[in-house]
Amino acid sequence: MEQTNFQLKKQKSQSNDWSARLHHATRATREDWMGKGISYLCIGVIILVVASMLWFITSKGVATFTQNHVSLTKFLFGTNWAPDQGHIGALPMIVGSFAVTFAAAIVATPFAVGTAIFMTEISPNKGRKLLQPVIELLVGIPSVVYGFIGLAVVVPFMRHVVGGSGFGIISATFVLFVMVLPTITSMTVDSLRAVPRHFKEASLALGATRWQTVSRVILRSATPGILTAVIFGMARAFGEALAVQMVIGNAAIMPKNLISPASTLTSQLTTGIGDTIDGTLPNNALWSLALILLLMSLFFNALVRVIAKRGQLKHER
Amino acid sequence: MNKGTKLAMGIATISLLLVGCGKATSSTSSKSSSSEALSGKVTAVGSTALQPLAAKAGANFQAKNSKVNLTVQGGGSGTGLSQVQAGAVSIGNSDIFAEEKEGIKADKLTDHKVAVVGMAPVVNKDAGIKNLKMAQVKQIFTGKITNWKEVGGKDQKIVIINRAQGSGTRATFENAVLKGATAVKSQEQDSNGAVQKIVATTPGAISYLAFSYFTNKLQAVSIDNVTPTDNNVENNKWKIWSYEHMYTKGTPDKAVAAFLKYMDSKTVQDSLVKDMGYISIHDMKVTKDAKGTVTQN
Numbered sequence: 001m002e003q004t005n006f007q008l009k010k011q012k013s014q015s016n017d018w019s020a021r022l023h024h025a026t027r028a029t030r031e032d033w034m035g036k037g038i039s040y041l042c043i044g045v046i047i048l049v050v051a052s053m054l055w056f057i058t059s060k061g062v063a064t065f066t067q068n069h070v071s072l073t074k075f076l077f078g079t080n081w082a083p084d085q086g087h088i089g090a091l092p093m094i095v096g097s098f099a100v101t102f103a104a105a106i107v108a109t110p111f112a113v114g115t116a117i118f119m120t121e122i123s124p125n126k127g128r129k130l131l132q133p134v135i136e137l138l139v140g141i142p143s144v145v146y147g148f149i150g151l152a153v154v155v156p157f158m159r160h161v162v163g164g165s166g167f168g169i170i171s172a173t174f175v176l177f178v179m180v181l182p183t184i185t186s187m188t189v190d191s192l193r194a195v196p197r198h199f200k201e202a203s204l205a206l207g208a209t210r211w212q213t214v215s216r217v218i219l220r221s222a223t224p225g226i227l228t229a230v231i232f233g234m235a236r237a238f239g240e241a242l243a244v245q246m247v248i249g250n251a252a253i254m255p256k257n258l259i260s261p262a263s264t265l266t267s268q269l270t271t272g273i274g275d276t277i278d279g280t281l282p283n284n285a286l287w288s289l290a291l292i293l294l295l296m297s298l299f300f301n302a303l304v305r306v307i308a309k310r311g312q313l314k315h316e317r
Numbered sequence: 318m319n320k321g322t323k324l325a326m327g328i329a330t331i332s333l334l335l336v337g338c339g340k341a342t343s344s345t346s347s348k349s350s351s352s353e354a355l356s357g358k359v360t361a362v363g364s365t366a367l368q369p370l371a372a373k374a375g376a377n378f379q380a381k382n383s384k385v386n387l388t389v390q391g392g393g394s395g396t397g398l399s400q401v402q403a404g405a406v407s408i409g410n411s412d413i414f415a416e417e418k419e420g421i422k423a424d425k426l427t428d429h430k431v432a433v434v435g436m437a438p439v440v441n442k443d444a445g446i447k448n449l450k451m452a453q454v455k456q457i458f459t460g461k462i463t464n465w466k467e468v469g470g471k472d473q474k475i476v477i478i479n480r481a482q483g484s485g486t487r488a489t490f491e492n493a494v495l496k497g498a499t500a501v502k503s504q505e506q507d508s509n510g511a512v513q514k515i516v517a518t519t520p521g522a523i524s525y526l527a528f529s530y531f532t533n534k535l536q537a538v539s540i541d542n543v544t545p546t547d548n549n550v551e552n553n554k555w556k557i558w559s560y561e562h563m564y565t566k567g568t569p570d571k572a573v574a575a576f577l578k579y580m581d582s583k584t585v586q587d588s589l590v591k592d593m594g595y596i597s598i599h600d601m602k603v604t605k606d607a608k609g610t611v612t613q614n
Contacts, residue, residue: 089446249505253502263505274365274391274394274396275481278420281419283420
């Protein structure tokens with residue numbers, strides 16, 4: 001409605017006397033207000049959504065401890081997960097989540113950094129034409145497809161190579177490696193491109209070889225950015241549910257090795273949520289797992305901020 | 318002027334949006350409830366085991382009653398029961414009795430049994446197992462037997478694949494087989510489809526499935542030489558079976574009542590139910606109650 005009013009006014013000739021025009025808000029001013037109003041509204045809605053989600057998950061997740069009186073230490077360090085029988089030791093899932101996250105990051109980082117160096121320093125042309133689209137494609141593939149490929153290819157492969165049932169942390173690592181690779185690579189590329197040109201020029205002018213320049217100057221000054229990239233990748237791995245759930249086997253037991261079935265916070269959530277009743281311990285326990293996930297992603301975000309700040313200081317020097 | 322107007326504008330915009338939404342929904346709902354023929358909204362949510370049947374029957378029902386807006390969704394038995402209890406959906410689909418689920422007030426809900434599902438252990442074909450004793454099945458799932466050679470199969474490690482805790486299929490299986498014993502911790506999958514695929518491809522795997530999910534890529538296991546067939550379920554020779562329930566809360570409205578009646582009709586029970594691998598509720602020669610007590614009809 002306001003939109004149409006606007007257009008009407010727009011069409012009217014602005015031949016009113018000057019005093020009226022000077023004492024009233026012009027069309028531009030009103031547009032300004034309108035724009036501000038819309039922006040504030042959007043921000044308000046987003047803040048409201050985020051705040052209510054935080055509040056909702058926290059209040060639900062805390063209910064395990066306040067209503068069902070499970071002790072926090074038992075939840076965090078207990079190893080028996082059988083919510084139907086009242087045991088909710090979440091340590092197997094916490095360990096599982098961290099294990100797949102770190103393993104995936106450790107495997108993916110060298111590949112990502114190598115690819116990024118190729119794309120920025122060695123062959124920027126091929127990088128832009130060939131690798132960029134490939135990486136963008138990898139980002140766009142839905143996680144269920146990764147999971148399906150994992151189930152159909154990676155799991156049988158692992159069964160052949162390392163034995164066991166094929167389900168386990170190693171299969172999950174493999175799938176997550178492909179999933180976080182594009183995230184880490186593209187962010188690393190950005191941070192390598194952000195290295196000031198004169199760093200490189202100075203280094204080469206001093207007689208350093210290309211490899212010396214890349215390894216000692218460019219990588220060195222891009223380190224905060226690369227770390228941020230790795231952490232973003234880890235955050236994605238930590239939060240990934242579907243693909244992991246399909247290949248890890250979902251056994252709520254402490255992982256003893258990389259090839260036996262394990263479970264993660266997310267895989268336990270997706271398998272369990274449909275079968276629990278609101279307000280009961282099994283349901284509350286799942287919310288507590290969700291709360292851990294939330295806190296972890298907040299932690300990852302905070303970490304990224306800290307690193308970004310340090311990085312800034314370095315560049316100013 | 319500044320802050321006040323901004324705020325006012327913000328509020329105005331929000332309320333405009335809200336009014337817009339409110340109007341849209343109210344007008345559609347009044348339209349659908351005021352017409353002459355059978356009409357209304359039926360939402361059936363829950364059990365994934367019942368979902369295919371409910372969806373197919375629902376589509377047929379809707380073809381005859383075009384004014385009824387019928388939706389069938391999965392989500393799991395727990396979701397079905399809790400949603401119908403909360404009044405969020407008109408029908409809650411469940412594989413288990415409401416009495417069996419903690420946190421559900423069963424006396425507030427009305428049970429409509431629409432079909433029976435038989436379930437049986439399934440093993441990977443490599444294991445070389447076709448028949449097991451009930452006690453052996455129990456020992457396998459409680460972790461006492463860990464190699465197929467102990468029960469007459471190959472020298473191969475047993476890989477147990479369970480359904481998620483709280484799943485209706487798992488509850489039925491554990492009631493009939495484990496009888497209170499705790500299952501050994503193992504892999505858990507959240508759907509029949511996943512179990513079917515994994516058992517077929519993983520050497521030494523054992524799990525349990527509804528009859529309708531049997532394929533020639535996996536071996537359904539007889540227990541105590543009773544084969545898992547519909548006939549054996551109907552006279553309770555085969556013990557692992559459960560009802561498919563549709564729960565309603567309070568007095569169902571006309572459309573819901575008509576749909577439930579349709580589910581129980583000969584059209585559905587004698588053709589659709591059987592075609593889709595379920596067992597008709599009309600063919601059962603026994604009745605099971607929530608406590609698991611079976612009586613002859």
